[in-house]
Amino acid sequence: MSNAMFDWTCVYRTDNPLEAHIVLGLLTQARLKTHVEGAVLTTALGEVPFCQETIKIFVCAIKVPEAEEILVNYQQNNLSEDWQCRGCSEHNGSGFQYCWHCGKSYDESK
Ligand SMILES: [Zn+2]
Numbered sequence: 001m002s003n004a005m006f007d008w009t010c011v012y013r014t015d016n017p018l019e020a021h022i023v024l025g026l027l028t029q030a031r032l033k034t035h036v037e038g039a040v041l042t043t044a045l046g047e048v049p050f051c052q053e054t055i056k057i058f059v060c061a062i063k064v065p066e067a068e069e070i071l072v073n074y075q076q077n078n079l080s081e082d083w084q085c086r087g088c089s090e091h092n093g094s095g096f097q098y099c100w101h102c103g104k105s106y107d108e109s110k
Contacts, residue, residue: 008035008058011067018100020055025103026070032063 012023020036027034035058059067074097083092083106085099098105 005060005062007061009061009064010056010058011064012057012071013054015054017055019095020057022096022098022100023057023071023074025098026074027057027059027067030066030070032059032067032070034059 012020014020014023024034024036036055037058038053038055080094082094084090085092085102085104086108087099087104088102090099090101092099092101092106096106
């Protein structure tokens with residue numbers, strides 16, 4: 001019997017470690033188990049993850065629809081302007097809905 005339902009499936013790829021970090025955060029918040037290839041990401045505050053290769057984020061095959069919903073929301077909610085986090089004063093690019101530094105959302109920082 002096939003175990004394909006539990007295979008890791010790539011749901012996101014990016015060359016931007018910060019973006020990967022945020023996407024991972026969103027998936028983790030939704031309690032999805034993730035697997036990352038291409039980078040060693042750190043979640044420690046104040047440390048910027050860095051890598052030079054394409055990062056691939058995987059979730060369990062049966063969780064792909066859930067992950068895709070999160071990613072679609074993430075991409076639709078991309079902001080048009082840069083913004084500054086109210087929690088830590090970090091400057092965030094328009095592509096980030098959450099502060100990459102402390103994880104506070106844009107809505108909380110308005
Ligand atoms: Zn912040």
